[in-house]
Amino acid sequence: MAKVLMKGNEALGAAAIAAGCKYFFGYPITPQNEVPEYMSKELPKVGGVFIQAESEVAAINMVYGAAGAGARVMTSSSSPGVALKQEGISYCAGAELPCVIVNIMRGGPGLGGIQPSQTDYFQATRGGGNGDYRLLVLAPANVQELVDLVMLGFDKADEYRNPVMILGDGMIGQMMEPVEFKDNNNQELPEKTWATVGTKGERKPNVVNSLYLDAEDLENHNTRLQEKYAKMKANETRVESYNIEDADVVITAYGTTSRIAKTAIAKLEKEGYKVGLIRPITLWPYPYDEFSKIKDDCKGVLTVEMNTGQMLEDVKLALNGRVPAYFYGRTGGMVPTPEEIVEKVKEIYGGDR
Amino acid sequence: MNNDKRIKIIIGHYGSGKTEFSINYAVKLAKENKKVALVDLDVVNLYFRSREKAEILEDMGIKVIGSSIKASALDIPAISADVLTPLQDKSYEAIMDIGGDPAGARTLGRYHNYFQEGNYDMFFVLNANRPETQTVEKVMEYMTKIEDTSRAKITGIISNTHLLKSTTVDDVVKGYQLSKEVSKVTNVPLRYITVLEELVPKLPKEIQEIVFPIKLYMREEWML
Numbered sequence: 001m002a003k004v005l006m007k008g009n010e011a012l013g014a015a016a017i018a019a020g021c022k023y024f025f026g027y028p029i030t031p032q033n034e035v036p037e038y039m040s041k042e043l044p045k046v047g048g049v050f051i052q053a054e055s056e057v058a059a060i061n062m063v064y065g066a067a068g069a070g071a072r073v074m075t076s077s078s079s080p081g082v083a084l085k086q087e088g089i090s091y092c093a094g095a096e097l098p099c100v101i102v103n104i105m106r107g108g109p110g111l112g113g114i115q116p117s118q119t120d121y122f123q124a125t126r127g128g129g130n131g132d133y134r135l136l137v138l139a140p141a142n143v144q145e146l147v148d149l150v151m152l153g154f155d156k157a158d159e160y161r162n163p164v165m166i167l168g169d170g171m172i173g174q175m176m177e178p179v180e181f182k183d184n185n186n187q188e189l190p191e192k193t194w195a196t197v198g199t200k201g202e203r204k205p206n207v208v209n210s211l212y213l214d215a216e217d218l219e220n221h222n223t224r225l226q227e228k229y230a231k232m233k234a235n236e237t238r239v240e241s242y243n244i245e246d247a248d249v250v251i252t253a254y255g256t257t258s259r260i261a262k263t264a265i266a267k268l269e270k271e272g273y274k275v276g277l278i279r280p281i282t283l284w285p286y287p288y289d290e291f292s293k294i295k296d297d298c299k300g301v302l303t304v305e306m307n308t309g310q311m312l313e314d315v316k317l318a319l320n321g322r323v324p325a326y327f328y329g330r331t332g333g334m335v336p337t338p339e340e341i342v343e344k345v346k347e348i349y350g351g352d353r
Numbered sequence: 354m355n356n357d358k359r360i361k362i363i364i365g366h367y368g369s370g371k372t373e374f375s376i377n378y379a380v381k382l383a384k385e386n387k388k389v390a391l392v393d394l395d396v397v398n399l400y401f402r403s404r405e406k407a408e409i410l411e412d413m414g415i416k417v418i419g420s421s422i423k424a425s426a427l428d429i430p431a432i433s434a435d436v437l438t439p440l441q442d443k444s445y446e447a448i449m450d451i452g453g454d455p456a457g458a459r460t461l462g463r464y465h466n467y468f469q470e471g472n473y474d475m476f477f478v479l480n481a482n483r484p485e486t487q488t489v490e491k492v493m494e495y496m497t498k499i500e501d502t503s504r505a506k507i508t509g510i511i512s513n514t515h516l517l518k519s520t521t522v523d524d525v526v527k528g529y530q531l532s533k534e535v536s537k538v539t540n541v542p543l544r545y546i547t548v549l550e551e552l553v554p555k556l557p558k559e560i561q562e563i564v565f566p567i568k569l570y571m572r573e574e575w576m577l
Contacts, residue, residue, distance in 0.1 A: 005482045005516055007368055014484075030399055114399055142577065174400035176368050177577050178482075178516040263575040338575060 060088030070195030090129025094210030115333020116170030247276030367453030509544030
């Protein structure tokens with residue numbers, strides 16, 4: 001298929017439908033409103049259902065229901081709206097329901113603003129809801145990758161019976177870029193024998209539930225969940241990196257900020273600086289191992305985020321004190337410029353090139 | 354360009370490139386020492402609006418009119434009373450950058466009495482690389498719906514087919530062909546073909562006459 005020009009939010013809707021998503025439940029919030037708008041227009045054309053729920057809480061519980069019945073289902077929102085969904089997300093994780101949850105982040109805390117941010121890194125990777133659970137968290141850096149990761153996300157959700165979160169900032173949702181819908185060659189996925197689709201009198205009813213009345217049963221359930229998460233860590237960690245082995249400074253960033261970092265790195269290269277990049281594509285599982293490729297005498301690793309230092313904590317865990325960790329961030333919807341990053345890197349160099 | 358009417362309304366499908374065209378048009382007029390007002394009436398989009406570029410445009414002497422409430426993150430459709438200035442003051446060249454789709458064109462209704470046939474142009478910006486506007490039928494549907502909502506007549510088509518910084522001559526030619534077909538069926542003249550400045554010399558001769566070379570003001574250096 002030829003390339004078309006689409007806005008991130010439209011493209012992610014189109015990608016979901018291409019991946020076989022038939023149900024969307026959501027509630028409007030800027031800057032992701034084009035997602036429900038697109039789904040409301042397009043889902044009926046493929047025999048699907050769009051419902052504008054009465055609230056974010058209702059929407060995520062509709063997702064729980066549809067996922068429990070084995071359907072491919074998605075919800076999307078932006079930061080404060082995703083905060084409202086946390087209870088339902090925890091229930092989906094507990095009941096092991098495959099679904100895709102999109103967060104097109106805006107500035108916070110509270111209602112914050114409508115401009116882009118990356119302030120929900122903790123919420124997404126540390127468990128915004130209760131309990132020992134994990135989401136597979138995918139962080140696209142451009143509209144094409146957004147499309148590819150939405151499609152991948154549906155497969156991974158089914159493969160692991162686990163909610164998948166697409167974590168994009170407002171810029172990714174609002175930006176117009178060329179995209180191509182590649183042939184989505186589905187991996188072999190297990191049949192959903194657990195789904196509540198009716199017994200036809202031929203088997204015992206399936207039960208989708210996150211409540212365990214017996215402590216030992218719940219511990220066993222948690223042990224099984226952790227085994228699943230360990231498998232996800234082993235197989236699903238995704239990262240892009242370049243020039244890190246002999247870099248004097250390494251920048252690490254995800255989503256929109258990683259693109260700004262790339263532009264900064266190109267500028268620095270022209271001036272003779274040796275700067276590498278680590279761009280996590282999965283925020284959970286986090287690509288800790290990639291940081292071990294950085295040489296011991298690297299002057300520092302600069303984390304750039306549109307927040308006050310959230311991924312920075314994972315970077316410090318990865319570096320374990322071996323190399324100094326630096327941070328540069330903007331908040332409130334302000335987007336860092338390549339020049340600001342260049343300046344920060346030069347500061348780390350400390351004038352000696 | 355000198356044949357265009359004093360009031361120029363820029364409409365089209367969501368994401369067709371109205372803002373980029375509006376800014377380029379305003380800059381071009383300003384360079385000819387015209388008194389220019391760029392009216393940002395986009396209440397549909399909240400990112401990438403022309404008011405974001407107010408500072409550089411004002412440095413060129415262009416009057417930029419956005420919302421009456423000064424906040425980049427404004428989420429309500431507040432329109433400035435100042436919009437009337439360039440509509441009433443005939444010394445202005447007025448460029449009205451309208452939000453996408455019929456939903457965006459709704460703001461025009463309020464200014465209906467200023468749009469008398471012959472005193473304004475309403476340009477429909479067409480990008481054949483947008484999934485919703487790839488066929489004559491679909492384009493005509495948008496044109497009709499926007500005319501109905503705005504209560505104004507489209508007087509020209511702007512062929513604006515591109516893929517941002519990766520636009521090729523083929524994209525431009527494809528868009529030109531679609532625009533020509535639409536023009537033939539609707540009797541609305543093809544007014545300009547917008548092309549990135551660096552592509553202009555590579556274009557086939559037949560197109561060059563009505564080429565409108567543009568720069569991308571809304572795309573940051575790190576964007577595609």
